Amino acid sequence: MAHVFEHASSGRSKCRGCSQAIAKGELRFGERLPNPFAEGEMTHWFHPLCAAFKRPEALLQALVEWQEPVPDREALEGVARRASAQKRLPRIDGAERSPSSQARCRHCHEPIEKGAWRVRLVFYEEGTFNPSGFIHLACREPYFETADDILDHLLHFSRALGAEDRNELQRLLRENG
Numbered sequence: 745m746a747h748v749f750e751h752a753s754s755g756r757s758k759c760r761g762c763s764q765a766i767a768k769g770e771l772r773f774g775e776r777l778p779n780p781f782a783e784g785e786m787t788h789w790f791h792p793l794c795a796a797f798k799r800p801e802a803l804l805q806a807l808v809e810w811q812e813p814v815p816d817r818e819a820l821e822g823v824a825r826r827a828s829a830q831k832r833l834p835r836i837d838g839a840e841r842s843p844s845s846q847a848r849c850r851h852c853h854e855p856i857e858k859g860a861w862r863v864r865l866v867f868y869e870e871g872t873f874n875p876s877g878f879i880h881l882a883c884r885e886p887y888f889e890t891a892d893d894i895l896d897h898l899l900h901f902s903r904a905l906g907a908e909d910r911n912e913l914q915r916l917l918r919e920n921g
């Protein structure tokens with residue numbers, strides 16, 4: 745049951761990591777899993793970089809086994825190594841301003857005020873990424889148990905943010921550590 749890299753033969757597959765379509769001809773990573781509904785196995789497709797962030801162990805395993813060239817192999821491996829170093833980092837699903845004050849932070853359990861920055865979380869269970877709440881941006885270090893820079897990781901899954909918000913997020917992350 746080996747994972748695969750291949751060029752998408754159509755534009756119909758969707759990336760499990762970012763929910764965007766994978767363009768025809770684009771390189772995609774296929775995580776092979778046992779099929780829970782039938783005999784055999786199934787393939788979950790990802791943009792390789794999305795897999796490096798959200799399925800780092802599977803991608804690292806694939807990079808070891810895959811003998812053929814993979815574009816940006818070293819960069820992918822670096823991202824996957826950082827993401828797999830702390831077990832909660834693959835839960836990152838982007839950053840956003842809280843649209844209400846209803847959600848509580850999974851780390852400190854205080855409400856996240858309307859307009860405050862929060863990190864979206866997803867938990868991976870049985871092949872599916874389930875939305876699993878939020879943490880304050882300021883709670884990221886104790887929650888993820890790392891002081892590493894997670895800006896690239898946050899921005900990668902925050903395609904809805906405009907340039908101004910991206911700049912502000914960057915400024916906030918640089919300011920308080």
Ligand SMILES: [Zn+2]
Nearest residue numbers: 759762791794
């Ligand atoms: Zn993707």
Ligand SMILES: [Zn+2]
Nearest residue numbers: 849852880883
């Ligand atoms: Zn918090």
